[in-house]
Amino acid sequence: MNDIRPVRLALIGLGMATRPHLAALGLPLDGVELSGVMSRSRATADAVAGPAGLRRYDGIGEICADASIDGVILATPPDQRLDLVEALARAGKPILMEKPVERTYAAARQLVEICDRAGVHLGIVLQHRFRPDMQRLRELLDASVLGEIVAVRVDLPWWRDQAYYDQPGRGSHDRDGGGVLITQAIHILDLMLSLVGPAESVQAFFATTRLHAMEAEDFVAAGIRFRSGAVGSVTATTAAFPGGAETIAIDGTLGSAKLCGGELVVTWHDGRRDTFCAPSGTGGGADPMAFPCDWHAALITDFADAVRRGRPPRVTGRDALHVHALIDAMTRSAREGRIVAVPPVG
Structure with a gap:
């Protein structure tokens, strides 16, 4: 080279x-x-x-x-x-x-x-997507060792102080496009979709807590149905002081896998338990950039x-459209108070 x-x-x-x-x-x-x-x-x-x-x-x-x-x-x-x-x-x-x-x-x-x-x-x-724990989980799913995926659970308990949202345009629809969903949770939602496939429909609830003065949401809860037939839940917030690591758990017919803070733990139905990778910061606390540059x-x-x-x-940009389609459907669902179909990405 x-x-x-x-x-x-x-x-x-x-x-x-x-x-x-x-x-x-x-x-x-x-x-x-x-x-x-x-x-x-x-x-x-x-x-x-x-x-x-x-x-x-x-x-x-x-x-x-x-x-x-x-x-x-x-x-x-x-x-x-x-x-x-x-x-x-x-x-x-x-x-x-x-x-x-x-x-x-x-x-x-x-x-x-x-x-x-x-x-x-x-x-x-x-x-x-380049995290070692994520790539190891991708290998396990590609090998179908967890069996058929039946459920996905996502939690992002992050913290941002008011000074973060006092920056011009931060947490606004005009500049950022929204709050915690499109700015912070987009990463773990993209991981979720890259691991288990596209979403079919979603029902979501948004709120802005009393901890923040901002235009957009700092709290999201949603239920998702995937095209594969699996179901899922999502909670995401920047009002969880002092902030913690995001978690994605995938439940299969043979075992469950949990990604949390850079660590991957797989628990098998036959009693085995395997741990892969080392924990690392992911930017969930007061410093949004507190994660490795690796x-x-x-x-x-x-x-x-x-x-x-x-x-x-x-x-690619087209890959990223899947998470944007989901975020768009979640936003419409929260505004309209109903289940909304996620548009397919061609």
């Missing part, structure tokens, strides 16, 4: 979400190089670019015109992406984009289709390899 030119990336957006990206890119990643950054704040861009010897881009046109840039990490808030994606797609620049894809399922689908029409690969930062490193390395080989990244 040393004789192959590294894949050169530009980073657009330098808010909180880019901290693990910058940490991962500071590691000796195989065949990856961060060449420049772009931010609406010139001072922020200079503070990042200067010490690292990176180029500061002052506009999307400069990135699109730079033939040395092989791909882009797009980490702006979701309400600031349409024009950027259109420009990058026209320029043929592959994109690795922070979650959520957009604020609504329809808007997310629009961005995915822009890239599809341009023949540009779009990857999404759903880095939890998952981002693996995701960025996969994206760079995809750019080099001309293949889709492991988590």
